[in-house]
Amino acid sequence: MRECIIETQDLVHTYPTGVTALKGVNLKIYKNDKISIVGQNGSGKTTIVRHFNGLLKPTSGRVLLFGEDTTKQKIGQMARKVGYVFQNPNHQIFCTTVRDELEAAPKNFGFSEEETKKAVDEVVELMNIQSVLNTHPLTLDYTTKKIVSIASVLAYKPDVLILDEPTGGLDEPGRVMLTKIIDMMIENGHTIIMISHDMDYVAENSDRIIVMCQGEVVDDGSPEKIFLNAEVLRKAQIEPPQITQLDLYLENGYPKEAILSVSDFIKKYKNI
Numbered sequence: 001m002r003e004c005i006i007e008t009q010d011l012v013h014t015y016p017t018g019v020t021a022l023k024g025v026n027l028k029i030y031k032n033d034k035i036s037i038v039g040q041n042g043s044g045k046t047t048i049v050r051h052f053n054g055l056l057k058p059t060s061g062r063v064l065l066f067g068e069d070t071t072k073q074k075i076g077q078m079a080r081k082v083g084y085v086f087q088n089p090n091h092q093i094f095c096t097t098v099r100d101e102l103e104a105a106p107k108n109f110g111f112s113e114e115e116t117k118k119a120v121d122e123v124v125e126l127m128n129i130q131s132v133l134n135t136h137p138l139t140l141d142y143t144t145k146k147i148v149s150i151a152s153v154l155a156y157k158p159d160v161l162i163l164d165e166p167t168g169g170l171d172e173p174g175r176v177m178l179t180k181i182i183d184m185m186i187e188n189g190h191t192i193i194m195i196s197h198d199m200d201y202v203a204e205n206s207d208r209i210i211v212m213c214q215g216e217v218v219d220d221g222s223p224e225k226i227f228l229n230a231e232v233l234r235k236a237q238i239e240p241p242q243i244t245q246l247d248l249y250l251e252n253g254y255p256k257e258a259i260l261s262v263s264d265f266i267k268k269y270k271n272i
């Protein structure tokens with residue numbers, strides 16, 4: 001049986017302004033899940049993931065992280081288990097060189113000097129950022145800045161990696177690198193939770209999609225299931241990936257199997 005590592009039970013979150021962003025969410029996230037959370041602006045995606053590492057506390061209900069209530073765990077302990085890459089790297093980066101940025105979290109989590117060096121060397125090589133190690137991160141171009149912000153979290157290898165809009169502002173090589181990192185993390189048994197409006201990327205890089213609408217989870221399943229659920233897509237105001245839309249147009253309705261990538265599309269149509 002798969003290990004449930006995050007569970008929300010009747011999770012409600014009301015901000016001090018009176019906005020109720022989560023209206024009783026029940027969700028189980030399993031080890032090695034490759035999840036995307038999707039939904040229109042303001043549907044509660046960021047609010048829910050911020051409960052997974054204790055950045056936000058429930059107004060009512062509970063969140064269990066590795067079986068333990070998040071209100072009973074220290075923020076530092078939870079941050080070690082659940083790494084969070086912010087949507088905007090400028091909100092995450094705080095050191096004056098890339099090297100310091102990459103070393104900050106491992107040192108903070110008690111890695112020895114040797115362990116920190118090994119962790120940083122690995123991530124630098126993986127993400128090919130040797131040439132900017134002594135640069136001030138805020139002077140980098142947006143894609144590199146984003147890559148540094150991901151690398152600074154990857155360096156301590158959290159069990160769960162949350163990526164908030166990871167493709168926003170990334171160029172094509174950046175997207176390719178992101179995919180490589182996600183695949184590597186999944187291969188090594190980690191769990192990925194990505195928030196995204198980029199349905200083309202979501203379709204090809206998730207095993208499970210959670211659809212949110214107005215503070216509730218309105219669907220949860222494989223990309224094949226979600227992108228053929230016209231009612232849910234309409235309710236959550238989500239457009240399927242462009243290639244899926246093209247197939248729906250050619251089929252003149254909903255086919256039995258969703259086409260989620262260009263290679264799926266070519267396979268389906270090449271002999272017609």
Ligand SMILES: Nc1ncnc2c1ncn2[C@@H]1O[C@H](COP(=O)(O)OP(=O)(O)OP(=O)(O)O)[C@@H](O)[C@H]1O
Pocket residue numbers: 015016017019020021039040041042043044045046047048
């Ligand atoms: N710090 C806050 N204070 C008050 N209200 C907030 C705060 N953060 C979010 N909200 C409100 O909570 C609701 C859910 O917001 P949230 O950011 O979780 O949605 P989202 O799905 O992540 O949106 P987006 O796709 O725009 O990032 C919205 O109505 C939003 O205005």
